[in-house]
Amino acid sequence: MVLSDESRxxxxxxxxxxxxxxxxxxxxTRVVRxxxxxxxFQKSFARAGHAHAGVLVTLGLICQVLADSTTLTGLADWVARLGVPAAAILMSGGFFASSAGRDRTQPNRFVWILWLGAAALAAGTLTLGTGLLVA
Structure with a gap:
């Protein structure tokens, strides 16, 4: 298997x-101890942020290989390649940022970062999935 320069x-x-x-x-491990x-609430969001980072980075690596199998070009190619990696940053960051602060029991105003990550995930997977189906 040979990866494109972009995927590599x-x-x-x-x-x-x-x-x-x-x-x-x-x-x-320090938190659970x-x-x-x-x-x-903060423990739950810390777990969610950590889990989303790991899962989405793994999915993002798979997306690089799959993107090389499409005929997407230009902006669509970059959305397919970077949507999931961007979601890994934004969603995990949104969980962490929106739960920051002493004794917080609900998300703060930074919860929008989480939803921006969800939009990046949707854009990336929809673009890549469509690109694979029409290739």
Missing amino acids: YVAGVMLLTIVTIEFGGWFM GQVPMTD
């Missing part, structure tokens, strides 16, 4: 982000 570059950057996800896993004071 995006996949390389994504693989480097796994170190930050590992750091998040270490942080989560009670070493980091958090409300139940």
Whole structure:
């Protein structure tokens, strides 16, 4: 299998982000041990942010290979390649940012970042899926 330069570059950057996800896993072990004071809501959002990062980075790597199998060009090609990786950043960041603050029990105003990530995920997967079906 030969990857395009675009896929190789995006996949390389994504693989480097796994170190930050590992750091998040270490942080989560501190949270579940009670070493980091958090409300139940904040613990739930921290778990969700960490899980979304890991799952979406993995899916984003798969999308790079699949994008090479389409005939998409221009903006559509980049939406297909970068939608899921952008969602990994935005959704996990949205969970973390919207739960930040002392004794928080509900999302703050930064919850919009989470929804922007959901839109990026939808755009990326719809574009890539359509590109695969019409290739």
